[in-house]
Amino acid sequence: MKVTLISPYLEIYSVGPRIISSVLKQEGIPVQMLFLPQDFHHVFSENNLNDIVALVKDSDIVGISLMSNQFTRVAQLTRAIRARTGCFVVWGGIHPTAAPEQSLEHVDAICIGEGEESFRELVQKIQRGEDVFTTRGFWFRKKGRIIRNDVRPLIKDLDSLPYPDYTYDEQLLFDNDRISTFTLQSLKKHLSNIYLTLASRGCPFSCAYCCNDMLKKLYGSAALYRRRSLPHLIGELREIREKLPFVTQMHFEDDLFLVAHEDVIREFCGTYSRTIGLPFTVGGIAPGTINDAKLRMLVDAGLLHVRMGIQSTSEHMARLYNRKLSKPQITETIQLFQRFRKELTTPYYDFILDSPWETIDDRIDSLRFFATIPKPFKMNLFSLTFYPGTSLYARAKEEGLISDEEKDVYSKNYTFLKHTFTNALYYFLYCNSYLPLRIKNCILNKKLIEFMEKRPALGKISFMAAKCQYLVMEGLQDIFSGRLWRIAKFFQIRKIG
Numbered sequence: 001m002k003v004t005l006i007s008p009y010l011e012i013y014s015v016g017p018r019i020i021s022s023v024l025k026q027e028g029i030p031v032q033m034l035f036l037p038q039d040f041h042h043v044f045s046e047n048n049l050n051d052i053v054a055l056v057k058d059s060d061i062v063g064i065s066l067m068s069n070q071f072t073r074v075a076q077l078t079r080a081i082r083a084r085t086g087c088f089v090v091w092g093g094i095h096p097t098a099a100p101e102q103s104l105e106h107v108d109a110i111c112i113g114e115g116e117e118s119f120r121e122l123v124q125k126i127q128r129g130e131d132v133f134t135t136r137g138f139w140f141r142k143k144g145r146i147i148r149n150d151v152r153p154l155i156k157d158l159d160s161l162p163y164p165d166y167t168y169d170e171q172l173l174f175d176n177d178r179i180s181t182f183t184l185q186s187l188k189k190h191l192s193n194i195y196l197t198l199a200s201r202g203c204p205f206s207c208a209y210c211c212n213d214m215l216k217k218l219y220g221s222a223a224l225y226r227r228r229s230l231p232h233l234i235g236e237l238r239e240i241r242e243k244l245p246f247v248t249q250m251h252f253e254d255d256l257f258l259v260a261h262e263d264v265i266r267e268f269c270g271t272y273s274r275t276i277g278l279p280f281t282v283g284g285i286a287p288g289t290i291n292d293a294k295l296r297m298l299v300d301a302g303l304l305h306v307r308m309g310i311q312s313t314s315e316h317m318a319r320l321y322n323r324k325l326s327k328p329q330i331t332e333t334i335q336l337f338q339r340f341r342k343e344l345t346t347p348y349y350d351f352i353l354d355s356p357w358e359t360i361d362d363r364i365d366s367l368r369f370f371a372t373i374p375k376p377f378k379m380n381l382f383s384l385t386f387y388p389g390t391s392l393y394a395r396a397k398e399e400g401l402i403s404d405e406e407k408d409v410y411s412k413n414y415t416f417l418k419h420t421f422t423n424a425l426y427y428f429l430y431c432n433s434y435l436p437l438r439i440k441n442c443i444l445n446k447k448l449i450e451f452m453e454k455r456p457a458l459g460k461i462s463f464m465a466a467k468c469q470y471l472v473m474e475g476l477q478d479i480f481s482g483r484l485w486r487i488a489k490f491f492q493i494r495k496i497g
């Protein structure tokens, strides 16, 4: 029996597939893990496909994990594996969970939702020669027919799961057109010095553009938000410190790490600083989920950096995005980060732009708010992407806003903004933050914005000019602060995109 698990993500953390690998190994099932860390626009060459096919061809089952943006290249790889080997190919991860019908057109089976139990059962059934088609958590394609089994209930006790599999010297890396076994050096190169993990799964909220909105519909009333116990989490981090001595920073990429109660954060901070003691960062913070006491404890325990999802400040957009938070809450959280500015690195604030439902008043509302954010901060501007299964995706589909699924959803680059005048204003305000608020508000004039929005060519020119100013400014800052890797990364992304 041989199982191959493929992670196509640029970032090789791949927590889900690594945990599945550990689950299978606990059952004595050999697993070959293959990492393909290329950008999602990467297309496999014929040689690449031959090399990968040669590696997997003696597997009984090949499992591939994917987010929606990996769809095109994973479909290409799956076609090659299915055409050239007799392997049973299975997809798992957020994309097949969210778009099962579409996914099943390309593969033998898909895993819907959490995969530890489902995949273990499927593999064991194959091993024993039993009928696989009744396996819960899976949909199958059988002689042109689709078999839709029920989704398996959520794993209540996350402590029952093993830690992600980091036996790197048994794992394969496909990098620069070469396949090799991971070494400590190559692992270090791909992880930098950071270890990413999750202390919880799910989120109590349901923002209309987020997978949690989709997962809540899938799992019904079951509590999606679950936390691991502190000993289980700390045990993982201790093991990693021993196994991967180059790790000097931990990162918790939970959906919403800080939604945990103050007491939980206190316990975490105390134990973490005593036992692990490395600086750490957390994924996105939602305004209103952090207060002075929580931040004090986190900073004392080693928190380095904060990033908050503001997205939009207009009430209309908050309703549309199903975000139950107010502008005063956002302001309060920004002020909180300001008070801690000497102890934290520059905060990052995320905004979602390019929403087709945003009115000019919504845009001005967010821009006026943006103009008041005290410097220094860094901005992350995202172009709204409709991920399958979410409420916004359903609405966009209904309103005919998605004409080409592949282009508008799967391969859309969420960092490429529309070249509009309003988007230009974000760059302009960011670069010219020294201007008095009075002047900024004069520029954020409804008549002027309306005038410019009716002239797309002018919008495009202003966007290019403002973005150029931004890139030069950020580039100079990177040079002066020695962050040359950021510049290298920028050119690398341009080359691919």
Ligand code: B12
Binding pocket: 009, 010, 011, 012, 013, 014, 015, 016, 017, 019, 020, 040, 062, 063, 064, 065, 066, 067, 068, 069, 090, 091, 092, 093, 094, 095, 097, 098, 111, 113, 114, 115, 116, 119, 198, 202, 209, 210, 211, 212, 253, 254, 255, 387, 388, 414
């Ligand atoms: C950690 C994380 C990251 C990390 C690490 C990603 C990685 N490669 O490891 C980082 C920060 C790098 C990242 C980046 C991005 N992410 Co991200 N990320 C997450 C997050 C918060 C948790 C994922 C996770 O590890 N969960 C824990 C594990 C245990 O669960 P899991 O991955 O779902 O795996 C389980 C099942 O899906 C299944 N399964 C998974 N794979 C397989 C394979 C097989 C064979 C089987 C049988 C089962 C199976 O079993 C697993 C165990 O139960 C999710 C949100 C979420 N709740 O899922 C977003 C999420 C996956 N990210 C998302 C996005 C959009 C991105 C980005 C594209 C953009 C962005 N703005 O962040 C980038 C781009 C990444 C890239 N290079 O392509 C979206 C994807 C939506 C979609 N439909 O594709 C999500 C869902 C968040 C959202 N907005 O809704 N992300």
Ligand code: SF4
Binding pocket: 203, 204, 205, 206, 207, 210, 211, 212, 213, 255, 256, 284, 286
């Ligand atoms: S708060 Fe964040 S993780 Fe939770 S539903 Fe909203 S976007 Fe998703």
